[in-house]
Amino acid sequence: MVKRIIGSAVRALLMAFLVAIPSLVLPGTSNDGAQTAALVALVAAVVTFAEYNSEYPTFLEFRNAPPFNRLRFLALFFCVWFASLLMASAGRDPSLPSTLLENLSYSAASMLDFPFSPVRLMSITFSDLPAWFDVEGTTRIASLLMLISIIALLLFWVHARFIFWPIRKRAFNFWINLPLFDPTSGKDVLFRLKRDAHFNLALGFLLPFLIPALLRIWVTTFDAAMLALPEILIWVLCAWAFLPLTLMMRGIALFRVAALIEEKRRRAYAQEDELQLV
Structure with a gap:
């Protein structure tokens, strides 16, 4: 009980710190922006603490x-x-020398900013903005964020494929880790898991191309000056890089769970066949 409370509190503090990073790092943050960030950070911390402190799951998958x-x-x-x-x-x-992070962003842009890539589409989206908007700098940031998402996705795929996730250290509890998935309703659970996995992978692959198109429609329809606010631009770019990562990780995880269920069924059917032969 105490261990769960401490773990939940640490997770809540980390989530609050993550939300507050832009207002802490960016110079000249307005009072309204700082207060809004503090409110959102408090809400994120409360939700995270309530989710992890609860004995029964609510909405967070693979807890x-x-x-x-x-x-x-x-x-x-x-x-x-x-x-x-x-x-x-x-x-x-x-005139100052480039920092290590800036050099890393230049390298990421040289790797990922090629024709028809999501990064190139994102740079095209911002190309029609006024001259004060730093399109080149935004493209470098988008390239670095996309590189981070690709690395995280590869790390999870390797862990799920070669390190026996999620049953390496403990048994997999279907209800706790997939609280929003009802295995008793609809068609066979294997069919639904694989269908949802295909949908998540497909949508995760398409989102980096769809989000720039939606942003371009928004820029040409509404006030594009909102993107001049660094806090809003940071969260827009992070959402563009993070949402596809989440969907593709969920697709890989569902495929892995489906494979575990299929293997368990195969063993059960083999045992039944052996008993019938005896």
Whole structure:
């Protein structure tokens, strides 16, 4: 009980710190922006504490199947942190030498900013904004965030494929880790798991291409000056990189759970056949 409360409190503090990173790192944050960030951080901390302190699950999937949520948190943390640092250094004296993070963003842009890539689409989305908007800097930030998401996805795929996730250290509890999935309703559970996995993987692959198109429609329809606010731009770029990562990780996880259920059924059928032969 005490261990669960302490773990929930630590997770809540980390989530609050993640939400507050832009207002802490960016210079010249307004009082209204700081108060809004503090309110959102408090809400995120309360929701996180209530979810992890509860004995029974509510909505968070794979709560007891690390490192699924840990990888997601680390990916979002580094996305928000690096984007905030790069945004804060945008007004730095250009005569100063580039930092390690800026060099990393240049390398990421050289790798990922090619024709028809999501990064190129994101740069095209911002190309029609006024001249004061730093399209090149935003493209570098988007490239770095996309690289972080790709690394996190590869790490989870390797862990799920070769390190026997999620049953390496403990048994997998279907109800606790998939509280919103009812295995007793609808068609066969294997069919539904694989269908949801295919849907999540497909949508996760398409979102990096769809979000720039939706942003371009929004920019041409509404006031594009809102993107001049660094806090809003940071969260827009982080959402563009993080949402596809979450969906594709969920698709990989559902495929892995389906494989475990299929293997268990195969063993059960083999045992039945042996008993019938005897």
